Amino acid sequence: MALVIASCSHRGGDRTTTPNTEPPSARAETPPSTIEPEPREISTDRANAVDPGAGTMAREASQRVVEEGKGFLIAERPRDAASRFERATRIDPTNGFAYYYLGRARAEAGDHRSAIGVLEKAEALLGPYPEWRERAVSLAESLRGG
Numbered sequence: 001m002a003l004v005i006a007s008c009s010h011r012g013g014d015r016t017t018t019p020n021t022e023p024p025s026a027r028a029e030t031p032p033s034t035i036e037p038e039p040r041e042i043s044t045d046r047a048n049a050v051d052p053g054a055g056t057m058a059r060e061a062s063q064r065v066v067e068e069g070k071g072f073l074i075a076e077r078p079r080d081a082a083s084r085f086e087r088a089t090r091i092d093p094t095n096g097f098a099y100y101y102l103g104r105a106r107a108e109a110g111d112h113r114s115a116i117g118v119l120e121k122a123e124a125l126l127g128p129y130p131e132w133r134e135r136a137v138s139l140a141e142s143l144r145g146g
Helices: 057-074 078-091 098-106 112-124 130-144
Strands: none
Touching: 057 078, 057 098, 078 098, 098 112, 098 130, 112 130
């Protein structure tokens, strides 16, 4: 049995080089699409409303949890749904959709007072989405008895 060992050496004079041990991804510049946008103010004025969380990683994670919660609403398990929506609001406190669905879940669970408060928060955050804002307002009004 023979063992072959190969040796590589540089015989070009006194030239020394240091190998780059960083992975290629660490050497590349950060693409502009991954830079977080500056925080923006939330406005309830429809003309000036912007969504500060739109397009962020936190919003994407929060929306995935909202989708889980919607499944529990469909399965008529509002308390389980509410726990998912609460988690979604902790991941992204600017996610008006999470607050809207949390209000719906609490209403379906019979906790109307809490649902109204959450829907008011949703209304404030959903300024950039007039149709969703109107849903929150309408549901809150129906829970108030009006």
